[in-house]
Amino acid sequence: MYMFISALPVATVIAVLLAGWRSLHAAALGVAVALLVIAAAFAQPASTWLAAGMHWAPVLLEVLLIVGGGLLLSEVLRELGAQKALADWLLARAGSGTGAVLLVVHGITPFAESVTGFGVGVTIGIPLLAHYGLPPRKVVLIGLLGLCAVPWGSMGPGTLVAATMAGLPFKELGQASALVSVIPFVITGMAAAALASAPGRRRQALLQGLLSGLLLTAAVALMNTLAGTAPAGALGALLVVGWHLLRLRLGVSQADADKPPLSAPGRRALAAYALLLGGVLAAAALLRVLDLPAVWHGLASPGLWLLVAAVFFTQGRPARPSLAKVWRSWLQVAPVTALFIVLGVLMAVSGMAAQLAQALARSGPLYLLAAPFVGALGGFVTGSNTGANAMFAATQAEIAQALGAPLLPFMAVHNVSASLLLMASPGKVEMAVQLLTQGAAQRRWVQQSVLMLALAAVALMGVLNWSWARA
Numbered sequence: 001m002y003m004f005i006s007a008l009p010v011a012t013v014i015a016v017l018l019a020g021w022r023s024l025h026a027a028a029l030g031v032a033v034a035l036l037v038i039a040a041a042f043a044q045p046a047s048t049w050l051a052a053g054m055h056w057a058p059v060l061l062e063v064l065l066i067v068g069g070g071l072l073l074s075e076v077l078r079e080l081g082a083q084k085a086l087a088d089w090l091l092a093r094a095g096s097g098t099g100a101v102l103l104v105v106h107g108i109t110p111f112a113e114s115v116t117g118f119g120v121g122v123t124i125g126i127p128l129l130a131h132y133g134l135p136p137r138k139v140v141l142i143g144l145l146g147l148c149a150v151p152w153g154s155m156g157p158g159t160l161v162a163a164t165m166a167g168l169p170f171k172e173l174g175q176a177s178a179l180v181s182v183i184p185f186v187i188t189g190m191a192a193a194a195l196a197s198a199p200g201r202r203r204q205a206l207l208q209g210l211l212s213g214l215l216l217t218a219a220v221a222l223m224n225t226l227a228g229t230a231p232a233g234a235l236g237a238l239l240v241v242g243w244h245l246l247r248l249r250l251g252v253s254q255a256d257a258d259k260p261p262l263s264a265p266g267r268r269a270l271a272a273y274a275l276l277l278g279g280v281l282a283a284a285a286l287l288r289v290l291d292l293p294a295v296w297h298g299l300a301s302p303g304l305w306l307l308v309a310a311v312f313f314t315q316g317r318p319a320r321p322s323l324a325k326v327w328r329s330w331l332q333v334a335p336v337t338a339l340f341i342v343l344g345v346l347m348a349v350s351g352m353a354a355q356l357a358q359a360l361a362r363s364g365p366l367y368l369l370a371a372p373f374v375g376a377l378g379g380f381v382t383g384s385n386t387g388a389n390a391m392f393a394a395t396q397a398e399i400a401q402a403l404g405a406p407l408l409p410f411m412a413v414h415n416v417s418a419s420l421l422l423m424a425s426p427g428k429v430e431m432a433v434q435l436l437t438q439g440a441a442q443r444r445w446v447q448q449s450v451l452m453l454a455l456a457a458v459a460l461m462g463v464l465n466w467s468w469a470r471a
Contacts, residue, residue, distance in 0.1 A: 003359035009034040023426035027339035042350035069306025070123035085266035087131035101196040107241035109146025114233030116302035117154025137442035150419035152233020158385030166397035174229025176412035178221040186213035279305040337427035344382030372417035372461040380421035388418035424451040
C-alpha cells in the first residue's frame with residue numbers, strides 16, 4: 001500500500017506526459033498529488049518543512065536565475081548573428097555533418113555543462129546545431145543528448161552529495177562514475193550520429209559515434225585521475241573538442257585549411273563564452289582561497305556570469321525585443337522547472353522517496369536491476385543530479401550494503417543513472433524546445449524519443465549492476 005501511494009505522484013506525472021499533457025500541467029498535477037499523499041500518509045512537523053524550505057529556496061532561486069541567464073545569452077547571440085557565424089566556422093572545419101554534431105554532443109555541450117550546469121550546455125549546443133541543416137525536432141533531440149556528462153555538471157556537486165551520503169571518497173566515486181559512463185556516452189554518440197547522417201552513410205556514422213563515446217569516457221577518467229573529480233568533466237570534454245578539431249584539421253586539404261577565419265560576431269561570441277566560463281571558475285577559486293561565507297557564493301553562480309556575458313556581448317543593455325522574447329520563454333520554462341524541484345523536495349522530505357526505494361529493495365537481488373531506475377526517477381522528477389542524490393543516495397547505499405553488493409560500483413551506477421533522465425526531464429525538454437521555436441510543435445516526439453534512449457541506457461546500467469554484484 002505504502003509503495004503504491006509513494007509512487008503515485010511520479011507515476012501520475014509520467015502517465016500524463018506520455019498522454020500529451022503540457023509539462024506545466026503535468027508538474028502542477030504531480031505536486032498536487034504529492035500534497036494529497038503527504039496529508040494522507042506522510043505528514044511531517046512544520047519545523048521539518050520550514051528547514052527544508054530554507055535549505056532549498058536559495059537553490060531554487062539560483063536555478064531559475066540560471067535558466068533566465070542562459071535564455072538571454074542564447075537570444076542575444078542568435079539575434080546578432082554570432083551563433084550562426086560560430087556554427088558556420090565550426091561546420092567548415094568539422095567536415096561532415098556527423099563530425100560537427102559529435103563535436104557539439106561530446107565536446108562543446110558537456111564542457112559548458114560541466115562548468116556551469118543546470119542545462120546551460122543546451123543553451124549553447126542547440127543554437128549551434130540549428131545551423132547544421134537538420135530538421136528542428138532532430139536539433140532539439142541531439143541537443144538534449146549533449147547532457148550526457150551531468151555527474152560533473154557545475155563541477156560535480158551531485159556526485160559530492162552521493163559520495164558523502166554513501167561514505168565514499170569523492171575522487172573514487174568520480175573515477176568509477178567515469179568508467180560506467182561509457183554506456184551513456186556511447187549511446188548518445190551513436191544516436192546523435194544516426195540522427196545526423198544520411199541513410200547511405202549510417203554505418204560509418206555509427207562507428208564515429210562509438211569512437212567519440214569511448215574517447216569521452218577515457219578523457220574524463222584520465223582527468224579525474226590527474227586533476228580530481230570536480231574539473232574532470234570540463235577538462236575531459238575540452239580534450240574531446242581538441243581531438244575532433246585536430247583530427248579534422250589533419251584530414252583536410254590545404255585549400256580547405258585556408259578557409260576564412262572566424263568573423264567578428266563569432267569571435268565576440270567566443271569571448272562571451274570565455275567570460276562566462278572563466279568568470280565561474282575564477283570566482284569559485286577566489287571563494288575557496290578567501291574562505292568567504294556562504295552569502296558570497298552567489299559571485300560564482302553561473303546565473304550571474306550568464307548575465308555578465310550577455311551584457312558584455314551587447315556592450316550594454318540587450319535590445320527590448322530580445323528581452324521581451326526571453327521573458328516569454330522564461331515564463332514557459334521557469335514554472336515547470338520550479339514545480340519539479342518542489343515535487344522532488346516534497347517526496348524527499350516527506351519520506352516518500354525512501355519508502356519507494358525500500359519497498360523495491362524487498363525484491364532481493366532483483367533490485368540490482370531496478371536500482372538504476374530508482375536513481376533515474378529522481379533525476380527525472382527533480383531535473384537535477386544533486387536533487388536526485390539528495391532524494392535517494394543514502395537509501396541506495398543502505399540497500400546495497402543490505403544486499404551485500406559492492407558499494408562503490410553500485411553507487412557509481414546509481415550516480416550516473418540519476419543523471420541520465422535529466423536530458424528527458426520535462427523542464428529540460430521545455431527549455432530545449434523554447435530555444436528553437438520551430439521545434440515547439442514536435443515537443444511530444446522529442447520527449448518520447450529522448451526518454452526512450454535514456455531508459456535504454458538505464459536498463460544497460462541495471463545489467464551492469466547485476467553483473468558486478470553476481471561476479
